[in-house]
Amino acid sequence: MKKVLDYLKGNPIVVMLAVVSIIVGFTTKNFFSWANFGNLMSNTAIRFIIALGVSGCLITKGTDLSAGRQVGLAACLSGILVQRADYTGRLFANLPEFNMFVALIVVIIAGAMFGCMNGLIVSRLKVPPFITTLGTQTIVYGLCLTLTNAQPIGGFRDTYIKLITGRIGSVKGFHLPYLLFVAAFFGLLFWFIYNKTRHGKYMYAIGGNEVAAEVSGVNTKKTTLMIYVTAGIMYAIAGWLLAAKSGGASASMGQGYELEAIAGCTIGGISTTGGIGTVPGVLVGVLVFELLKIVLQFLGVNPYYNYIVQGIVIVTAVALDIRKNIKKK
Amino acid sequence: MSEYVLEMKDVYKAFPGVIALNHVKLQLRPGTVHALMGENGAGKSTLMKCMFGIYSMDEGEIYIDGQKTEIHNPSEALEKGIAMVHQELQPIPARTIGENIYLGRYPMKKALGFIPVVDHAKMYADAERVLKEVRMNFNPRTKLGELSVSQMQSVEIAKAVSANCRVLILDEPTSSLTQNEVEALFRIIDDLKAKGVAIVYISHKMDEILRISDEVTIMRDGQYIGTWDAKGLTTDFIITKMVGRELTNLYPPRENVPGEVVFEVEDFTSINPKSFRNVSFNVRKSEILGVAGLVGAQRTELMEGIFGIRSKTKGTVKYLGKELTITQPKTAIDNGIAMLTEDRRASGIMGVLSVADNISIASLNHYVDHGIVLNNKKIEELVQENIKTMNTKTPSSKTPIGSLSGGNQQKVLIGRWLANNPDVLILDEPTRGIDVGAKYEIYTIIADLAKQGKSIIMISSEMGELIGMSDRIMVMCDGRVTGFIDGKDATQENIMELATQFEA
Numbered sequence: 001m002k003k004v005l006d007y008l009k010g011n012p013i014v015v016m017l018a019v020v021s022i023i024v025g026f027t028t029k030n031f032f033s034w035a036n037f038g039n040l041m042s043n044t045a046i047r048f049i050i051a052l053g054v055s056g057c058l059i060t061k062g063t064d065l066s067a068g069r070q071v072g073l074a075a076c077l078s079g080i081l082v083q084r085a086d087y088t089g090r091l092f093a094n095l096p097e098f099n100m101f102v103a104l105i106v107v108i109i110a111g112a113m114f115g116c117m118n119g120l121i122v123s124r125l126k127v128p129p130f131i132t133t134l135g136t137q138t139i140v141y142g143l144c145l146t147l148t149n150a151q152p153i154g155g156f157r158d159t160y161i162k163l164i165t166g167r168i169g170s171v172k173g174f175h176l177p178y179l180l181f182v183a184a185f186f187g188l189l190f191w192f193i194y195n196k197t198r199h200g201k202y203m204y205a206i207g208g209n210e211v212a213a214e215v216s217g218v219n220t221k222k223t224t225l226m227i228y229v230t231a232g233i234m235y236a237i238a239g240w241l242l243a244a245k246s247g248g249a250s251a252s253m254g255q256g257y258e259l260e261a262i263a264g265c266t267i268g269g270i271s272t273t274g275g276i277g278t279v280p281g282v283l284v285g286v287l288v289f290e291l292l293k294i295v296l297q298f299l300g301v302n303p304y305y306n307y308i309v310q311g312i313v314i315v316t317a318v319a320l321d322i323r324k325n326i327k328k329k
Numbered sequence: 330m331s332e333y334v335l336e337m338k339d340v341y342k343a344f345p346g347v348i349a350l351n352h353v354k355l356q357l358r359p360g361t362v363h364a365l366m367g368e369n370g371a372g373k374s375t376l377m378k379c380m381f382g383i384y385s386m387d388e389g390e391i392y393i394d395g396q397k398t399e400i401h402n403p404s405e406a407l408e409k410g411i412a413m414v415h416q417e418l419q420p421i422p423a424r425t426i427g428e429n430i431y432l433g434r435y436p437m438k439k440a441l442g443f444i445p446v447v448d449h450a451k452m453y454a455d456a457e458r459v460l461k462e463v464r465m466n467f468n469p470r471t472k473l474g475e476l477s478v479s480q481m482q483s484v485e486i487a488k489a490v491s492a493n494c495r496v497l498i499l500d501e502p503t504s505s506l507t508q509n510e511v512e513a514l515f516r517i518i519d520d521l522k523a524k525g526v527a528i529v530y531i532s533h534k535m536d537e538i539l540r541i542s543d544e545v546t547i548m549r550d551g552q553y554i555g556t557w558d559a560k561g562l563t564t565d566f567i568i569t570k571m572v573g574r575e576l577t578n579l580y581p582p583r584e585n586v587p588g589e590v591v592f593e594v595e596d597f598t599s600i601n602p603k604s605f606r607n608v609s610f611n612v613r614k615s616e617i618l619g620v621a622g623l624v625g626a627q628r629t630e631l632m633e634g635i636f637g638i639r640s641k642t643k644g645t646v647k648y649l650g651k652e653l654t655i656t657q658p659k660t661a662i663d664n665g666i667a668m669l670t671e672d673r674r675a676s677g678i679m680g681v682l683s684v685a686d687n688i689s690i691a692s693l694n695h696y697v698d699h700g701i702v703l704n705n706k707k708i709e710e711l712v713q714e715n716i717k718t719m720n721t722k723t724p725s726s727k728t729p730i731g732s733l734s735g736g737n738q739q740k741v742l743i744g745r746w747l748a749n750n751p752d753v754l755i756l757d758e759p760t761r762g763i764d765v766g767a768k769y770e771i772y773t774i775i776a777d778l779a780k781q782g783k784s785i786i787m788i789s790s791e792m793g794e795l796i797g798m799s800d801r802i803m804v805m806c807d808g809r810v811t812g813f814i815d816g817k818d819a820t821q822e823n824i825m826e827l828a829t830q831f832e833a
Contacts, residue, residue, distance in 0.1 A: 196702050198693045205690050208679025215638065215676050216691040216745065217662040275681040 045183035053234030056227035061274035062129035066136035072254030074239025079153035079249035087155030115232020119225035164244035207275035331395030340389030357527040367548035368764030412489030422474030427456035479510035580797035585779035588614035597644030605631040619799030667751035680731030736767025
């Protein structure tokens with residue numbers, strides 16, 4: 001009990017949002033509904049997967065600005081490969097129909113490649129991650145525009161859409177979207193990696209003090225490379241899921257997702273100074289952020305204002321987090 | 330008029346879980362050097378930070394010239410004539426000396442009669458004048474980064490002088506200075522004394538304290554122990570007051586018997602022509618090899634070269650007659666070599682991580698099940714045992730290492746290497762910035778490791794430590810080995826002689 005209270009005291013943003021949600025829940029219709037719950041779960045699931053990818057970069061004092069565009073590219077690539085053969089607006093008319101899992105493998109390879117590029121540039125050439133991934137972000141967007149010719153991609157095969165947007169239970173009653181399980185799987189996987197493997201320990205060590213880690217025999221270059229490759233793979237998977245969830249893809253897809261993911265991680269307690277952060281923290285951070293969006297929507301706030309509110313929440317969360325450390329001085 | 334230029338009375342300051350200052354007092358007379366002594370964690374730096382307005386006191390009063398006053402932040406302290414040269418210098422290397430001196434209080438003028446701009450001409454002229462006052466004939470337009478650490482320190486002092494300070498706090502000013510530089514600093518201190526400045530001098534070095542101070546205040550565990558006239562004080566008396574118990578021996582008895590040669594370095598030469606070159610030496614089993622030299626003798630660079638942190642152009646390292654290929658720390662570690670680095674904060678501790686993570690990081694390879702899963706239970710056992718054998722004082726293994734005292738951090742770092750059971754242990758300044766009690770414990774650990782059969786290479790800038798702990802001492806000067814001295818025959822004089830054998 002004391003632990004719970006301490007947690008709440010340390011995370012005023014979470015408490016505030018919980019209170020607001022309850023108020024909104026009782027004052028508006030349908031907020032407490034299975035449909036809304038399912039919606040929140042599905043939205044959170046994909047954002048969580050992206051945030052998991054970014055989390056490793058953040059814990060090692062890096063960042064990954066290419067996340068959103070990589071998600072977009074993966075979505076478009078998946079879309080191209082799973083378009084129905086009889087769909088009139090088919091982007092590459094002569095392409096055979098691919099199994100959706102083949103599409104998944106293709107995007108994962110592409111994601112791993114971009115991750116590898118980021119990782120090598122950061123760890124070998126020592127270009128700051130902010131700049132490296134800013135460059136990659138732009139390159140990936142360019143590739144995506146070239147590939148799609150800036151055309152939207154639709155006409156996906158039903159099996160693909162149904163599999164990903166499916167659920168256990170019915171939409172009207174209690175249900176659990178399949179995406180929830182996917183996210184849970186990756187959440188557990190990352191928790192395992194972060195807590196039970198050398199790679200995880202090395203990651204925290206690099207974030208804590210990269211020189212000290214290297215002197216202690218940690219292969220910092222390899223670990224950093226692995227972190228960015230893993231991140232790229234996570235964005236690819238998220239893109240593959242996102243295309244099906246949206247029922248279409250376009251080059252603008254995923255724009256700004258990197259910032260949401262970084263915001264989620266930060267709200268969830270990943271320290272901007274490195275070495276600190278947990279998977280449950282990331283989950284809470286992302287969930288809070290998605291909840292915030294839905295609350296604003298239910299309150300009927302002009303969607304343009306949403307960005308303003310979100311921005312304020314991000315900065316407030318980090319300011320409060322840093323304040324915790326200042327007080328200890 | 331009070332006889333004290335500054336007085337702190339009844340200062341009380343608590344941090345979560347610890348009382349840092351428990352009703353402490355300090356009285357400074359003008360024109361004197363007042364040494365403030367105590368072990369690490371005794372509260373010296375905290376008291377100074379309260380005086381300088383970095384921390385706010387929970388209770389207590391400050392009087393300047395007998396007038397009660399309050400200091401809320403460093404700029405108020407500067408206005409009131411208090412200046413501080415920090416333990417860790419915080420200069421801006423990319424800017425000029427002048428800009429560093431006048432940072433935050435640039436002389437201004439009006440351009441076109443109304444636009445406020447920095448008056449660079451005046452700034453550099455003033456800077457040149459204050460630099461002369463601290464006997465530094467430097468062009469104030471030089472980038473600060475081009476200076477040596479000791480020169481940067483003089484710049485910091487010039488900065489204090491330029492603020493017309495009446496109280497100057499020097500926190501461990503000589504920790505990175507050579508003997509010549511220390512002498513230069515002492516001359517500056519004498520000049521300042523003659524001008525009536527009161528100097529608070531914090532240092533662990535007894536000989537310095539006894540030489541330059543007029544009064545000594547000793548603190549222990551946040552308590553005020555007393556203030557004495559420095560004349561007639563002895564090292565033993567001060568240590569006894571600091572530690573609160575008698576310390577009969579500074580160094581533990583050593584029972585190690587050096588055996589056959591196991592570790593050999595031959596013709597080791599850096600890629601940097603100004604660094605170490607043609608270095609050959611060997612270490613025996615169960616031997617403690619001290620490495621002496623002035624700052625700049627390239628001792629650290631040599632050891633970092635052997636450990637794979639720096640590049641070499643030629644040279645070999647052999648263990649038990651087998652040549653080792655070391656390209657990075659990992660390969661050195663795999664070959665049974667360990668290195669405790671010089672700068673604990675920069676390349677030793679991972680501050681936000683727990684004591685457990687800090688101990689286990691170098692030996693995780695021994696605790697992997699099924700090729701991937703770490704056996705966290707076994708790791709915790711290792712950590713607990715390590716904390717016990719090293720006598721590390723930490724609330725728990727989960728405590729972030731950053732919140733421990735310097736001595737305990739060092740024990741964790743030595744523990745990190747012991748967990749890996751190395752054959753050759755390189756210790757670079759193992760007791761720097763550590764209090765007297767913890768030093769003794771670390772010496773005991775080193776002596777014990779040698780007895781167990783490990784070969785130890787210990788770089789140190791403290792002559793006493795080298796002479797007291799080494800079986801043999803290798804002396805370096807300017808990148809070369811200038812000689813070896815048997816531990817029993819070593820004196821400050823014969824070490825210094827070799828350490829100053831510069832090439833013509």
